[in-house]
Amino acid sequence: MMFATKRHEGHSHGLSKDNQQVAVSFLCVVLALVLLKACFRALGWYIARQRLSIGDLELPEISPTLSSIHNLLGRTQAFATGVGSLSIPPSLDISWIQYSRFSSGKIFLLATYATVIGFMIRVIRTPTSSTHFIEDIAFRAGWVSITQIPLIYLLATKFGPLNTLAGFSYERINWAHRWIGRILFICTTVHMGYFFSLWISYGVVRTELNMMKVVRHGLGAYGVLVWIAVTSMLPLRRWAYKWFYLNHLVSTTAFLCLLWLHIPKHARYNIYLSLMIIGFDILFRMMNVVRNNFQFAGWRSGYAAISSELEDKDHASGGVSFGHLAEVETYSDTDYSLVHGQGTITHLRLRELPFSWRPGQHIRTCVPRLGLLEFHPFTPATCYFPTTSVSKKAGQQDFEAEADIDDNDDLDMDSRVLDLFVLSHRRFTRRLIATAQEGVHRTAIIDGPFGAPPSWTNYEKVCLIASSTGVSFTLSIMDHLARAAVAKRPSSRTLQLKQIDFIWVTRHFCAGFDEAVTALLKTHAAKLRETGVEISIQIFVTSPYSISQGMEESGLCPMDTAGGASATSSLHGEDHEEVDNTNPLVSADGDGFALTALSIHRDINVADESMTPMDVDTFAAAERPLMQSHRAQKNHLDDTIQRFYGQRPNVSSILDTVLPATHEISQIVGVCANIGMASEIGNAVAKMNIAFAFGRRARGVELFSEAFT
């Protein structure tokens, strides 16, 4: 008891004010950084709008000094982004802790953060030697711990100030949420460790625990924190994401409650702030879900809605309804399943959606019948593009764009159809397959959209690289660029696009999926070529099993292959011609061959009896804008698709080829790929930016990357 009283004396012997000031200063710095980022964002938005109305300024003509300052700033920024986005070598990979591979920028930020926290505990306004030294450090560590809690909650939100004001999408900052959480854990360990070492030296551990409720609550909070740290480890998260999520919700609530009991009253503002952050996030998220999914078709159709609910309890077609009907079908791997069992892609289609999304954004989907309150992130393969009438309704002032649309023959501009391609994993995605096989449609609830992609139309050259179902991401960008090119939006003066390179890498050959992707690609390519945009498309199927299957699907005889090797001979190693491995675009370890689409694709206009209504729809939608003149160009279009079977692309060489150092045009690389490929591309682009900073390139390259497991 005597010690406990002493402890409180220690807390009030003057340092308490310092502790509070250090903690409040930390929150002020965080707030200032968020506001600064919001200001930069607003400035960027203002400059973009100015460009829309007056076009790019020719700085060298206006002022050579201004131009050289602009140049210097550009190169400095390119150097910082280049160095910051270099990822650590695969040998130092810690992907068992963390989804994405660490970049040097992230390491730098974390090291800076940890140093600041270390200084706050040990250096800033702490006595170097006093009778209360250990206790002072313990108290300071406690204050530094609780002041980080609102930041950790801020980093976990989807609709918080970091997302809405500063423009950081949740999936890009949750690595910081996890790592700052780990730093918090270390700080609380210091807080508790110092107190325990003191109590042990005085022999009062038992007395402290028996006499002081506050100590018991603190110990409880620390126990919950240990539980959160253990259950948030990546292998457990991967193993059962839903249970991880529910456990995280319950545990963090318990942690806040125990903390509220443990900390002094004048420190509780941290808890209130955290509750406010979560409260607003939940509120805005719920409002968004209601806005996206709630439909009211008038009271008169209420009866129809009720009877429809009674007939098919899953979805109402009129009156009041919640959610959207998702049409579901599956495509099975054509090559892999023969050897290893079934791997499947599910195609979901939702129509007439009442909300908009931007190319490169993703949505979170919940199908209540397949998992209540389970929201899974997926990227649309189509883009939202409103019709002229919708634009008018929305009161948009883009008269120039409207005039351009009216002049255009292609009136099929409306796109409120959202297509998702889902790769099967274990739980939800497997249940989707079963649904498709039963032939029933399900109600899907949509949350989002999320993500802060750039304005793709601002670039002259766009290079899109995707692996597997990441192709949805690149397809939606192609769709958007094609529609923007036809409609000349945002305006013919500001639409910069001149060239697109599209690369899709997939492990297995899945005929249905391949056909759906190719059909969409052909539509977009036709529109883009018509507007004078150069297009190059390369598709790599890396599995050796794909070689024979690709040949079979195409109905090709071995002599048709462009790479010169017969598929069967590549696979079985019987007497075969050497594969041409001198192509710098494929990895040297490749064992396959290359084809142009002309030779391998069945004409999608030829009716196939096995087509499902959704297939027909996909192809019809894809073909609709292909007018007679386009059909005449079809063979030429097919020629633009190069196919490689049984070979991996050499992405660095591809990037060197498509983004030469001499090009002065604005360039961006959009990537949605597995961690390995995303890191390889990130490194290649980082090196290009460093080269630009040192004057070895004419222009830097921007990168927007979305990595997934």
Ligand SMILES: Cc1cc2nc3c(=O)[nH]c(=O)nc-3n(C[C@H](O)[C@H](O)[C@H](O)COP(=O)(O)OP(=O)(O)OC[C@H]3O[C@@H](n4cnc5c(N)ncnc54)[C@H](O)[C@@H]3O)c2cc1C
């Ligand atoms: C931004 C983003 C966009 C994505 N876009 C696509 C896409 O277009 N097509 C596609 O096929 N896949 C996409 N994914 C991956 C997809 O969300 C997961 O594969 C899917 O949720 C797995 O569900 P499951 O129950 O079958 O998985 P499980 O087999 O249980 O888990 C497989 C993996 O998915 C993760 N996961 C499971 N549920 C969630 C969840 N609710 N939120 C986040 N991760 C989860 C797990 O941690 C695990 O690593 C995307 C992921 C992200 C983060």
